[in-house]
Every structure is written in structure tokens, then in C-alpha cells.
Amino acid sequence: MSARPYYIAGNWKMHKTRPEAAELARALAAALKGGKHRYLAAPGFTLIETVASIVKGTNIRLGAQNCAPEEQGAHTGEVSVLQLKDLGVDTIILGHSERRHVYKEDDALINKKVKLALAHGFEVILCVGELLEERESGRAEAVCETQTVKGLEGVAASDLGRVVIAYEPVWAIGTGKTATPEDADAIHAYIRKVVGRLYGEGAAEKILIQYGGSVKPENAAQLMAKENIDGALVGGAALKADSFVPIAMFS
């Protein structure tokens, strides 16, 4: 057991309408009241204002799933950090594998977003993780190392306290396949070592590293029992209070 708090985040992806989002947010606000971990709900952009009005003043932080790499300007279809701040967003998820692999975001673009979000006072969840073929060819550590190093390039040590890393093996996302707690913990330990090399032992000891990829009520406690796993970034199971609450209230 480390001294780090647990941090359980729900990534709602491109799901729900405003009434559905309001219903889930209300259920979470009621059920997580008194919960002893840190919590985040990250709804789609059009749902943020609705969810904000419900989680305000509760123990659930408000998240967004992406932001533009520029503060404002001629960027059709993008959403800026200024707009997210205006809605009361606390945290921005960046570098999610769906952004990397479906929308072709590279490490340089993700790094630009990370620095912009930090400069505007947000907490950032930086996602890293290998593809199945990268794992099978023994490159999981190297891929996570590169994504961590490049994602954090130019991030000041004084801002690292607002960075959370989420290790999400791409082959485990939305597939029902979870990394074993041992496999996940080994990569978490490796990422922590990389952070130590960049920022020193103290920073490595403090940084929160979430696991993501088919986290469910049935496997959450075993994952979280591992020394280097400090929480979860939950997709599918975050869409219903019935599955998210048991994960969030694990003990």
C-alpha cells in the first residue's frame, strides 16, 4: 500500500444525451457521497454544462475528454481550454488511444495540448499504452516510455503535481480483456521509473498512475491492490451507476 490516494475516473466517451447524462451524474453524486477515493466524471463536450451543475460542490471532479492545441482562433470543430474553463472543467484527458489511433494524434500534438492545459491551470490525465502487436513483439515498455517522455516534454517539475498518467493497453480497451494485475503493475512500475529519471524519485513516488482497459466491479479491487496502480480510468463500466459505483467504492 502506497501513501498515494486512489483516483477513479469515468470516461463517458461519445455516449449519452443531456437527460441521460443528468440522470447518471445525479446517481453518482448521491452514491459517491462519503466515498473515500478521488473521483472524476468526463462527459462529452455538449453534456459538460449539464453535468457541471450537478457535480458542483460534490466530491466528483469535472473532466473533458480532449481540447484543442491552441487557445482560440480559426479551428473549426475544436473546443478550447478557455471554453472548458468557462464551463468549470477541472481535468482534461489527453492522448487517449482513440485520439492517437483513430484520429491520428501524435506525441508532439498531445504534448502541445498537455502544456496548454497545464498553463491554464487544469489537471491533465495523460494516457499511454501499447497496441497488441507492440506487446507481442516485446515493445510495451518502450512504447509507454516514449509516449510518457514525449507527452511530458517541457513540462515543469512544478506542474507535475497536476499530471496523472493513465496506462491503457490498447488491446484491453472496450474488449473485455483486462491486463492481469501483475502485467499492469509491471508497466506502471516502469512508467514510474521513467518519471523518476525525468523528475526525480520524490516526484515518481507521488505521481498517480491509473489503469484503464475493461475495468469492472469484478476486477477493480485486484488491480488496485497492486503497489503501483493508483486508480482506474473506466470507459464502458462508467456508463451506468450500477457498474461505476462498485468500482469507485472499492475497498
Ligand code: PGA
Ligand atoms: P473500457 O475503456 O473501460 O471500456 O475498456 C477505457 C478507456 O478507454 O478509457
